[in-house]
Amino acid sequence: MLKEKTIILLFLLNLTFMPVGGQTGPSYPGQDTLLIFSGSGENQILLHHLDSSTFEIAVTSEDPEILSVTDVIYVTGQTFAIVMVEEQGEPGQVSLEISIDGSIRYLEVHIVNYPARGVNYEIHDIVFWQTAVPLGEVPIFDTILEYARNPHFDLNWEEIPITVNMDCTSPVCWGYDFYTGFYTGYFIAPETGAYNFYMQSADNTALWLSDGTDMNNAAVIIDRGEGIGTSAGQNRIRSEPVELVKGNIYAFYATQWIIHNPAGGLLVEGPHNDQPEYLGGDLVMPLYDVEKPTSPENLELVWRATEKAFLSWDASTDNYRVDGYNLYLNGLAINDDLIRGTSFVADSLIENTVYYALVTAVDDAGNESFVSNTLKFRTHPEDTIPPSPPAEIELLQATGLAMELQWTGGEDGETEVIAYNLYVDNNLYNTAGYIYDTSIIIKGLRPVTSYEITVESVDAGFNVSQPGDVSVFSTTEYDPLEPDNLGINSGRVVIHDQNISRNEGFGINGPYENREMVDKAEIRELLRELQPGAIRWGAITANSKSFAAHTGTGHNNNTYGRVMNFANELGARFALTVGVQDGIDYRKEPETFLRLMEYLGGPADTPGGERRAAEGFTGPLLDNSKGVLIEFGNEVWGASAHDAEIGSDYKVYREWAREMAGVIRSSPYYDPEKITMVYSGRNPEPWYGVNRSVLTGDRGEVECLGVSGYLGGNLDYDPAIPRGDSELDYYNSGIALARSKLSGMQQTMDNMMHLTGTLKSFYLYESNMTRTNYNGRFGQAILMTDYLAAGMEYGSIVPSLFHLTGGQWRITRPAENYRQLPLFITGKYFNRFCKGHNMKTEFLTANSLTHRDGRSINWEPVGTYAYNRGENFSILLINRDFTEDYTIQVSLPGEIAFSSDAMMYTIWEDDFSSFDYNIDSISIALTDGMFVEIPRHAMIIIAATGDDPGYEELPLGYYNRIRPDSIYVRTDGDGHISADRQRLNIYATVFPENARFRKANFEVLENTTGSSRTDFATNRVMFTGSGNAEDEGHIVLRVYAADNPDVSDTLVINVSNQAPVNIEEAKPGSNNQFFYPNPAGDILYLQESVESGSLVGIFDTAGRPVMQLRLADTHLLQIGQLKPGNYIIRIESPDGKVYSGIFTRK
The missing domain is CATH 2.60.40.3080 (Immunoglobulin-like)
Structure with missing residues (x-):
């Protein structure tokens, strides 16, 4: 038993408590309990609001083996005291007895474990065969995961500087194949008993577990390469049982040595569950940090008033990260939430009163530092006489949109001048509060404009002076590329008189099998409001659906015809997922696709048309259709798990899809202007090899590649930071991922050109942002609308939102009278105003986007788009910056005459986490060079009219690029094969040099010889003579630019003098x-x-x-x-x- 120290001091009465150091946050006057973290060591407890009575106090712990009292600190005259306590490393509960002149009070102290917050995950640029265990090494990427599951497919690999994959050049490689994944954390045993740990990975993997919190004591319990652990199926390996004690903390680390397949992670099974679950949630801490931040230094008073005071201090440091600060006055914390900066205005003070101020720092783990230096100050007494105004105003700097001013003078006879009011052209500028400095940057101005400025003084009693003398200053010309725009985030959107693509709006996924999709009035009205570019009958669940079961009569579900007829009513395309499950008619009987074409476009006396007519649609639905997308299954790569067994071998799938496409084309009712066939791909990038596999060997049989439109989960999940900041990281990472997906579309187009010699469009069959925590929020709507709008300039056609009414990603709430969530609203306004020709735009700015940790995001901070339909025009601006407003100058194309009358719609919401939205609509005068203010995470649509530019309609999914205009072809020697088994190389160079695709194709028009052909990747082909004496003749070769077949040259190669092998x-x-x-x-x-x-x-x-x-x-x-x-x-x-x-x- 430790000897307890009892401290008796003379204090002032009226006692309450405030914990400092190791607790979970500020407490309140008169509280009777507080929390201290086990392992945090020595902590401080503040006794505050002491009054003027003297007393004798004794502080005693009832169990010093859990918590001992080591000291009490008091300075005579101060209004607080500090009790020093030390916890002994054991969770539990103990009472502190505080005796005040014989009057006893008790303070219950709970010693608890640090809160669980997830698993630390790192990526190391170390190839798998090194089997490195990078504990303590610097990773090239790290994050905190909610659960220990490999986040590979949610990461923006463009921003991860990995190099070890460069050696992977075989067909199975997809760019991020060979790295080392590393997990670390601290497991809190929820119960006492035996635990089995699992590592899931297709490749070698290992796990180390410590008997306590020291990583260095961890011992290996799983190592597939060394045979430690037992195979448990599903690529899992299980440890031997490990006995753990409830509440104890165990350090662990684990590796995945990745070879192509990154799926997997770390799981646990124990007394608390009946099957393996991914490690994380409330059972794991990413770090076990018992070290407190340093105490803040140089706490000082900036200014004081009668009822307010402004204080500042120097930043603290921490072994990990300082999260914020607490400010105590007379021993009581006055902030409800952590103070994020190093200054604070304390208000609601009492005039002419002495206060003692303290500041503490709090880190990511919740550790609170010891207190800062003590600052004593007195508020001012009552002051009723106004001060004098400033005597002189000076212009320090002017730009096109702002001015920086400073002033001098202004005095007060009773207290002091502490603040100012500033007027611009007689209008109060600082409407949000006083200016507490003698300089300011005035924003919201316009270029080359003069402004009248006056300033008033405010004293400590908040009396306001008369206005000072008027000063006149002018702004300069606006330059969007000026790096110093006085803190104004701005840019210029330049709209060109050129159409670069065409879009028909966003499509929609709905309850396609449910008859309510067509019959229910509320859903029909939603779709009429949304004006979708396509209505989809399909999803993964459609993979098992046959033609026979969803056409004709006798079905309770929606037939193809019912949904297509409604799509025709709305002027929308019909997107159909045909089944691919083994055993259904689409797979067993190829002629089913002939019946489908009859059903869509044939007369009622054909077998397929008869089924349609039986539903009540006597005429061909294709006649009145905007068009039909036929998806050969959905997410077929999921194989049997997706009712798509054919997806287990994508070579088989692609050949089947091409064969069925041939059947469709053979139908007399096939209309190439209206039918678009779609492969089932993966993501909009060369992903998993699926996209490359399905494209290989294609020669135009299928026109479109179906890819997912989802943006993955919380890519920088960090529950150690406040919810708002964590969600902000989510959106920043989503922006970076969206940019990566657009780059992925370009990469896939490179593959298309290389593998097929042509470009295909993309169909984003389901589109939304994932992560349940943030579903339906305004921030998701803004980001997704921007991503889908941008994708339409990269070959995307009618990207379809998911889902109208059902599931976690629904964009309405049927239970709340079909409440429209933000993504429905942004999609509705896009479809209403932004269909038609996509016009070329460029955005000029000196600003950029960054993550919270300062990493750059390689995308413009504002999405800028323009559209045209005849005499109707629209401009779409989307602010990708979730923390800053932007001022945008609009440069209109001089070749088009616009009406000055326009409408501007601003869709905004202060809180990006809200399910609500605001729509402001105002009439504006549209002028060249006008400025538009766009709030953070908001979108603006300007709808206008003008002269019809008469653009030629581009194909849906057209990708604007510089295309080839000439080709140069050369050969070895004289361009003929005139010797036995001679090799002849033919080389092609496509121009111009800045053409987006410079691939050349070589087409043999005629070959009367047995010469062999060898193709190379670099626009080169080689013919080799056969060596057969009877083999003489010629080869006619056409060489053309793949991206512009009209640019071509034709060669005739004579073959002679071949001899047999002797x-x-x-x-x-x-x-x-x-x-x-x-x-x-x-x-x-x-x-x-x-x-x-x-x-x-x-x-x-x-x-x-x-x-x-x-x-x-x-x-x-x-x-x-x-x-x-x-x-x-x-x-x-x-x-x-x-x-x-x-x-x-x-």
């Missing part, structure tokens, strides 16, 4: 050792010494070629197709060296 050249001997066995069966092996890239030819004994190939990664030749007998094998290495020999095929 069996005399291939006598058995030393050369024969380069292959084995001999005689050979179905396989002939080449020695490893034979170089990759060598040309391999096999000839019969007459010298006629029977097999020819270029050696790639394998040294195995499949010769099972050859008849038994003798053959000549001839190998020519890349450097021209020739090997030949004779083998026998058994």
Whole structure:
């Protein structure tokens, strides 16, 4: 038992308590309990609001083995005292007895564990085969996860400087294949008992667990590579049972050595659950930090009034991060929330009263520092006489939108001048409160304009002087690229007289099978308001739906025809997901697609048209349709989990999709102007290899790639910071991810051009922002609207919002009379005003976007768009900055005459986390060079009229770029093959050099020879003579720019002087050792010494070629197709060296 120290001091009565150091936050006068963190060591408790009576006080702990009293600090005359206590590292509860002149009060102190807040996750630029354990190393990326599940697919990889993947060049590589993922944290055992830990990963993985909070004591309990742990299925490996004690904290760290597949994480199973669950939630702390921040220094008084005081102090430091500050007056915290800065205005004070001020710092873990220096100040007494105004105003700097001013003079005879009022053209500028400085930056001005300025003085009694003398100052010309615009966030949107794409608005996902989609009046009205560009019948659940079960009569659900007919009424496209599940008619009977085309566009006397007519639609629905998107399944990559077994092999899926596309095209009712066929892809980037796989070999059979429109979860989740800041990080990361997705579209277009020779459009079949915490919020609506609007300039067609009425991502609330949430509103206004031609815009600004930690976001801070439909125009501005307003100058195209009358709609909400919205609509005069104020995280639409520019309609999904206008073709030598087995290289260069796609295609129009062809990745093709004496003739080759087939050249290559292989050249001997066995069966092996890239030819004994190939990664030749007998094998290495020999095929 520790010896308890009892402290008796003379104090003042009227005693209450305030904990300092290790507690969870400010407490309130008269409280009887407080919290202290276990492991935080020594802490302070403030006794505050002491009055003028003297007394004797004794402070005693009932259990000093849990919490001991070590000291009491008091300075005579001060209005507070500090009790020093020390917790002993054990959670529990203890009473402090405080005796005041025999009157006893008790303070209950709870010693609790630090709160759980998630798992720390790091990415290290270390290749998997090094099996590094980077504990204590500096990562290239780190974040805090709510649960220990690999966040790979939610990250913006453009901003993660990874290099170890550069060596991955095989077809399965997708850019981020080989890194090391690392988890660390502190597990709080919820119960006493045996726990099993699991690591889930397709590759090697390992986990270390400590017997306490020291990471250095952790021992390995799972290591797949070393055979530690037991396989548990689902790529999981399980530890042996580990006995843990309730409430104890255990340090852990774990690695995933990633090879292509990053899925997985860390799970736990124990007395608290009945199956493995991802580690996290309220059971894990990302750090165990018992170190307090340093005490703030240099607490000082900036100014004081009769009832207010302005205080400032120097910033504290911490081993992790200071989260904020508490300010105490007379021992009582006066701030309800942490103070984020290093200054604060204390109000509601009593005039002519002495106050003692203290400040403490609080870190991310909740540790509170010891108190700062003590500051004593007295508020001013009553003052009823006004001061004099400032004598002189000076212009320090002027820009196009702001001026910086300062002034001198202004005196008060009773107290002092503490503040000012400033007037611009007789209008009070500082409407939000007084100016507490002698200088200011005036914002909201206009270029090359004069303004009258006057200033008033305010004294400590808040008496206001007469206005000072009038001064006149002028702004300068506006320059959007000026780096010093006096803190004004601004830019100029330049609108060009050029259409760059076309859009038909946002589409919608609704309850497609439910008859309410068409029958219920409320839903019909919602869709009429939304004016969607497409209505979708489909989702993952449609993968199992057959043609027979969703057309014709006898069904309780929505048929294709009912939804398509409603889409026709609204002028929307019809998007249809056809089933891909094994066993249904679409998969078993290809002619089902002929029936589908009859159903959509054929007369009522065709088999498919008869089913449609039975539903009441006698005429072809396609006749009145804007168009139909036919998706060959949805998210087929999910294979059997998505009722799409064919997705387990995407080569099989793509061939089936192309074959069915051919069936559709063969129908007499197929209309290429109205039917768009869609592959099932993954995300709008070369993702998982799915997109590349489905595109490989395509020659125009399918026009569109279906990709997800979702923006992933909370990418920088950090529950240690306040909810508002954490959600702000979520939106900042979402902005960065949106930009990454647009870059991904460009990367995918590169792949399209390389793999198919053409560009396809993108169909974002379902679009919303994920993370349940923030669903339906205003911030999500602004970000998603911006992303989808931008995507339409990158080949996206009718991106479809998800979901109209159902699920966690619904954009209305049916239970609240179909309340329209913000994304419905922004989508409705976009569809109302922004359909049509996309006009070219550019945004000029010196401002940029950053994450909260200062990392740059590579996207303009304001999204700027312009649209045209005949005489109707609109300008869409979306502020991507969630903390700052912007001033935007609008530069109109001089070639178009606009009406001066326009309407401006501002959709805004102060709180980005709100489910509400505000819509301000005003009439404005539209003029070239006008300025528009756009609030933070808001969007503005300016609707105007003007002369019809008569733009030619571009294809839906058109991607504007610089296209090829010429091509240069050259060859080796004289451009002919005139020697035995001669190689001829043909090279193409596409111009101009800044063309977006410079790929050339080589098309053989005629080949009367047996010459072989080898294609290379760099606009090069090679033809090799066959070596057959009878093989003479010519090759006609067309070379054209892939992105502009009209730019082309045609070559005629003459082939002559070919000779057979002479069996005399291939006598058995030393050369024969380069292959084995001999005689050979179905396989002939080449020695490893034979170089990759060598040309391999096999000839019969007459010298006629029977097999020819270029050696790639394998040294195995499949010769099972050859008849038994003798053959000549001839190998020519890349450097021209020739090997030949004779083998026998058994």
